[in-house]
Amino acid sequence: MAKSNAERSAKSAAKKKSRGEEEIRLHCLSGTRQALAELMAWSGIEEQGEAITLMIHHLHGLGPGGALPLLEIPRHEIKVSQIVSLEFQRKSMLMIQQDPGDEVIKPGGDTITI
Numbered sequence: 001m002a003k004s005n006a007e008r009s010a011k012s013a014a015k016k017k018s019r020g021e022e023e024i025r026l027h028c029l030s031g032t033r034q035a036l037a038e039l040m041a042w043s044g045i046e047e048q049g050e051a052i053t054l055m056i057h058h059l060h061g062l063g064p065g066g067a068l069p070l071l072e073i074p075r076h077e078i079k080v081s082q083i084v085s086l087e088f089q090r091k092s093m094l095m096i097q098q099d100p101g102d103e104v105i106k107p108g109g110d111t112i113t114i
Contacts, residue, residue: 026052 045051
């Protein structure tokens with residue numbers, strides 16, 4: 001006699017538990033999803049789980065010296081151009097002139113009372 005869906009599910013759950021299998025969920029934005037899709041296409045891998053598992057094992061195989069640089073969080077550096085800086089300073093001076101009595105601290109360290 002054929003097994004019911006509940007029996008098959010119970011057997012599958014018992015097998016996963018005995019193997020120590022655990023589900024890991026990954027929520028990601030479209031850019032990350034696109035990067036994963038491209039990696040899968042380049043390697044000919046069709047299943048996301050297989051691709052992620054292989055990446056984890058290969059990254060781990062690099063050891064701490066090889067893996068840690070790849071796990072650093074990219075930091076965005078903000079650089080203000082000289083034109084923007086001058087415009088900000090000009091508008092700041094105009095605002096200060098509208099409210100006399102405030103102090104202006106110049107980049108050289110001089111303090112001027114307006």
